[in-house]
Each structure stands twice: as C-alpha cells, then as structure tokens.
Amino acid sequence: MADKNTKVPENVPGPWYVDNELCTPCRVCLDEAGDLLKYNADESKVFFFKQPETPDEVAHAQSARDICPQAAIAEDGE
Numbered sequence: 553m554a555d556k557n558t559k560v561p562e563n564v565p566g567p568w569y570v571d572n573e574l575c576t577p578c579r580v581c582l583d584e585a586g587d588l589l590k591y592n593a594d595e596s597k598v599f600f601f602k603q604p605e606t607p608d609e610v611a612h613a614q615s616a617r618d619i620c621p622q623a624a625i626a627e628d629g630e
C-alpha cells in the first residue's frame with residue numbers, strides 16, 4: 553500500500569503521489585494518465601508531474617490508481 557512518507561521525490565506537492573518503494577515501473581499507468589504521470593530522469597520510477605484539477609484529470613488519476621498492479625498510487629498526500 554502506498555505510503556506518503558516514501559513518495560517518489562519528483563512528485564509535485566498535493567494529494568496524489570507515486571510511492572518510491574512500490575513503483576516497479578511497469579508503465580501501465582502512463583496509458584491511463586499520461587497527462588499527469590511521467591518517468592523520472594533515469595526511468596526507474598513514475599511520478600505525478602501535475603496534480604489532477606479537472607474532472608477528466610481526476611478520472612485519469614483514479615484509473616491509474618486502480619490499474620497499478622503494485623498499489624503504488626494514492627491520494628492521501630498533503
């Protein structure tokens with residue numbers, strides 16, 4: 553289960569984040585929320601470069617969270 557204390561450092565501040573210890577990265581979330589998520593510089597993790605704001609973006613974030621096989625995405629950050 554994702555933990556806000558172990559966020560990927562590149563996540564922008566806000567409720568949504570990817571957990572640094574859980575992301576493999578398998579990349580399936582990028583198909584769901586490529587407007588919010590991307591690889592870090594060495595492509596070892598995925599992170600939120602943008603917090604969802606519009607209803608469409610929130611739906612994309614929720615789809616990414618639901619499809620992540622590692623349960624590495626959560627929205628209980630700050």
Ligand code: SF4
Pocket residue numbers: 570574575576577578579580581582598619620621622623624625
């Ligand atoms: S689906 Fe989950 S494990 Fe896969 S890249 Fe995205 S956050 Fe990482």
